[in-house]
Amino acid sequence: MKQQFITKKFHRSSLELIQTCEGILDDYERQGFDLTLRQLYYQLVARDLIPNSQKSYSRLGSIVNDARLAGLLDWSMIVDRGRRTVANQHWNNPAEIVRAAARSFRVDHWADQPVHIEVMIEKQALEGILQPVCSDLDVNLTANKGYSSQSFMYRKGRSLRYELNADKAVHLFYLGDHDPSGLDMDRDIEERLTMFSGHPVTVKRLALTYPQIEEFNPPENPAKLTDSRAAEYIAQYGSSSWELDALEPAALADLVRGEVEALRDPDIYDQTLMREENMKETLNLWADSYED
Secondary structure (H helix, E strand, O other), X not given: OOOEOOOOOOOHXXXXXXHHHHHHHHHHHHOOOOEOHHHHHHHHHHOOOOOXXXXXXXXXXXXXXXXXXXXXXXXXXXXOOOOOOOOOOOOOOHHHHHHHHHHHOOOOOOOOOOEEEEEEEOOHHHHHHHHHHHHHHOOEEEEOOOOOOHHHHHHHHHHHHHHHHOOOEEEEEEEOOEOHHHXXXXXXXXXXXXXXXXXXXXXXXXXXXXXXXXXXXXXXXXXXXXXXXXXXXXXXXXXXXEOHHHOOHHHHHHHHHHHHHHOOOHHHHHHHHHHHHHHHHHHHHHHHHHHO
């Protein structure tokens, strides 16, 4: 919702930019997505509405901040995925919590499937784009926040060991930036998970790939010359790099959904859903009896 906290007079150019931002945010809200400021910035850059520079990004952040405070932009449409408040949930009676449990109740949709699937992304900022689709598909999503810590990779490797020992085929999909370190993270994840699981683990990069860059033409940035991997990267791809955030959110979600559904046995899946619905009905019947 829009809420006004300050009174501010904007320049005409700023008002036009605010109206454009509102149109982009409305469009993505209809698709079921919210955006970070960085993602909104790349949508404007991709439309050639603002230049791709740190100065331009800072200016957009200042205008968007003032526009929200002035009641011109909806507060819920731009999110900060890096900060959260942890709080307990509360209920008025046992039936209420049972009905809530019934709505969220799930059996493991992959328990009887011959495969185990995990999705990893480089940046936490993209959780909001991929979490809904991964939740719907019932697959694990991890935001690595760059190179993952050794502690996390050890725990992940040991959990994959359980799946691999059960003779399940493990498919690990990765989405990250196309830059010197971003491309190296595939190797790092694969090597450490292979070491900690005790089995060969293969990582498939879903995005960002060079063919996708050629297809979607996202805004480019200069490759970081201070990166120790820059020379090898520049020799192969040139001096430009590209951020995953610049791709359309719907394209990322569709990419993950397509890869995962292609590996799912539909007959096993339908049987699992039927069993799940029967259990949900049992929970709702209990809630009915309590209220009666």
